[in-house]
Amino acid sequence: MKTKLPFDGFYLKLLDEQNGTHEYEEYLRNCKEKPLTEEEQWEWTESARAAIAELERINAEPEPTRQSAEPEAEAEGISSLQTPKQPIELQEKGCTGQEAEEVPEVEVVPAEAIVPLGQTEEDAPAEKERWAYASELIGDAFQHWGNGRVLLDMGTGRGKNEFIIKKLVSWRVDEMLKKTTIGRVLCLCPLNTLHAEMLQRRTEAAIAEVDGEPTEIAMTNDAFYENMLEVRTYQNIETKYRNDPASLKKYLTGFKYIVADECHYFTDFSSYGMNTYLSLEVLQKAEADHVVIYMSATGEETYKLLEETSKTPEDRIYKLPQDYQHIKQKYFYSRENLVMMLKCLPEDEKAVIFVSSGGDLLKMKEIFGDTAAYYCSENNPKYGKMFNKLTECVKDRELQKRYLFTTKAFGIGTEIKDRTVKHLYIDQWKPTDIIQSTGRKRPLDVDDTCTVYFRDYDADWYYGDLKKFKAIVIEELRPAVAYLAGAEAFEVFRNSGKPDSINNKIRKCKIMEFDDAKGEYRVNPLGVRQLKRELELLNEMLETSYKQVFAKYAPVLAEETVPYRFDSVVDWINAHLNQPMLKEDMYESIRALKVFKEYKGRPMGQDALNRKLQIYGVKIITVREFKRNENRNKTLWKLIRI
Template identity: 25%
Template sequence: MRSKNISEIVTYEKIRKWSKGDIITITAGTGMGKSYFIKNKLYAFAEKNKKRILMLIHRTNCVDQFNNEIITAKKADIIDIKTYQYLESLYKNNRKFDFSKYEYIVCDEFHYFMSDARFNKTTDISLEVLLNQMDVVKIFMSATSDAMKTYIRERKGMTTIDYEIPISYNFIQKLKFFMKDETMEKFMEEAIERAKEGKQDNKGIFFIQSAEKAYNLYKKYEKNCLFCCGKSDKHYKYVNSDKIKNMLKSERFEEQFLITTTCLDAGVNIKDENVKHIVIDNKDLYSLIQCMGRKRLENDRDKIYVYIKAINNKQIGGMETQIKNKIKMADFLMEHTVKEFIEKFPREYDHSNIVYTDTVDEEDKGTFKVNDLMYVKCNRDLCDIEFMKMRGRFGYCKYLAHEFGFQDEETGEYHYSVEDEEYDDKLEVYLNSIIGLKLYKKEQNELAIISNIKRNGKLMKSLNSINSCFDEEGIKYHIIDYTDWKRTLENGIKNIYYGKKYWVVNSLNNVCQEKG
């Protein structure tokens, strides 16, 4: 049975009932007609009633693509397009935007306010400005809207009028998780070989959170790839902007692979039946879901294979620790006075930007405030992590498999695969086997090889690099360096290691003393 689209659910009769100040939410997955509804149905209603629409978008590439469509369709007389960041820049600098000429404000991909709050400290500015506009109808649209709907209703105490089409992930043919960065190269090489054999259905999109990692992968397979990242990133100079513009206009790319950061995680459409593979290296769950939606399905037979960089339970533990550290100052401030906060954290700056300074009156008296969106985002992430931990080994993979319909509701059995499931067990067994031993140059090199920590494709061998990675990924081991000053005799020969540095591995769960 064919699913209804948004234009069939949000009828003209319902639009007529909307009043100034109403908050409308529209939740639907890719291809369910959210943008079509705005560009056609709402446009026609606004044009007939001599009203205008302000469309807010969160990615520059989305603005370019949407602008092209509006101009081509000759609808720019009714629909204006701006970015959320534009509003944030205005209000951050004590300037204002004139909303008075609009009847409708459409907030496209409005999960932006919370998802980008993990790195953008000003998303709360644009949200606050928009929620305070009481003379317009505000329409919030997204495929991942639950978190923001809850925030608006529970944290802001506002009522929403909700329209929703349940999201189905039956377009995913196969779900696979991989552990190592090298696996992405393996995917590419296999697809390139298939292309040489004349097979067409081997195009892929790689979404990689790190622009540096994305660029390095692109550089290795440059003749087969198109590269994209955000304009503010230092790697943008390697982006072929003309090809990206053509891709946004034609909604397809000619190369075999598109390698991009999350600058294309929402709003951008790719319509090409030969794009069958979506590879995602991104830890944020909401962005991850958005990435899968960039490939538009052409028909019921159009399926995709999804490959996701796995996060093991050690890494989940590390993420949990990092988030708790991020909100530590905010937690204290919310439970104590500003005076107590200053006494607790004298001359300290909240590097997470969740606690910030602001003026509270005309006398320019300052105070500390909590960025509520960033704070709630962190706590939602902690909640997700808790659910992952409850699922046991490979909790992240099981959590996503459940979300995407790859768990049998009756038996509880999961239907996904994980590359090299024993990799992390092997590392832990190895680290346990060398706890307390003196590791000289040869053994240090062996530790580096087995730990397999790489930056820009180069194996990291320094103590600081390995410790930093262990800490980041929640691997509960720590390396300490010492110098051997003992003048012991071994078989009548003086200690050949005299004056040499060595490492000792300790377990943070059960700290051991060095042996010997």
């Protein structure tokens, strides 16, 4: 029996304040001395219902939290950028919130528990850190946060959402019950999958807090958490802001805290989300009369964007590095070897494979069939309805099939707690996507390890896919940049091709659309910035090398990552080293390994083979046979150590 039963206590406290009675004090003495009888439990339930009704009366405008799924941003394809250097102008009809609450009297958090941005070494191993999780790092400092911005710049698995639910929301529930002060929390997230995940975590936390109590108590606690923490998607807020800003303004007054979960949404999602700049405007405006908490494992570009408008106080920036201790090995792999590698995995081990597009999912489904699950965003106009629902892929955070093939729609915020998931394959080029995808595996203990494989784009023929991605980004940017350059530049663009072709380019542009209500185009400035940032990255990769840029922007992941080498190739090399062979015979012998594949049926030349063999520490040289035998004057190849 717990010594604290806040729900009926809250009700009695309200009555005491209204009627001048002292039943609350008597209640506290009784609940410490003895458990409730069945009759008292029934009375408790009735009083709890009354408490909830009173809470609903106090709230200015409560809205149902368990709403139906809202449209989510498409989370695949080419994405990730910057934003205008000038502060984003907010619409005249902005959003305001309630006045700042009086700061409760609590013990002041020690100064050493507040860690400014950059104070914690990014590469520091977790065991050397003083704090491993968000709640430990922040301590009780959150109880003193006044209106304004807070940054939680922390790696995946560092407990950011746990802090919001189990610390911030739990504290607000307690404060409400003790002092009848309301400080509700609104959590915004980018995807429906995260929306459902957050609701599940909220329910789990509420029930766990009264573990062992009667079902009615658990349900009531869940009801209090539900009322205190509301979860919405960014898209929901954007729709309200665009169509009814007055209603949104009134809605936000019901909250004291706004959490911008996965806040890299404002950069990474802007290249395919038309309205991302609207929700950012809402949050920037809300900082005046709300505590706005931005948090992400890959929010660097968003934090830079925020700093361009106003500086974040150093004592409101909290940083923890990514923890990769559960990754026992890291490899670069060639895309042409993916299927072979997957089929060679031990039968009792599972794998998650992050692919680039819905088209890749179709190809994998043709090969792996029912042995795998396949997931992409339901909002994908072409592939959204063709694959499994998320609940068919992952249940209770465990994979339901041996393989899960997925786009980046799964790679943001979703947890996997499955000891049998031993392999992560990441076929993505952007560092932020790679970091998010790598963080999906959450270890259960020190023995729960895995191996991660990063696609080696340097091994592709002439950087084929990187060039394709670059072409897509350029085409996406052209109409938006021309429009922003002015009427004359846009007119030049509109006359740069056939009318149907130009119209098609504009319609396909995800960061620009014609606003029929206003009779003009509108452009997402965050989308322009993000696509320009992606173009810079792709140019840098093509001018230097993919692995070099990977190491620059994801240094911890790149450290000690080595090329994947097949044992069959190593054995073949050992058997043929320094032994001249006819060029044709060696070529067919190499092809028989089924590791190095021809590009579109074209035979591989000596240079191409040497690029592939380089990771094995050997190369092919050409030798001549001058003896009088059948090989005289024929071209011979010989393997030698580099």
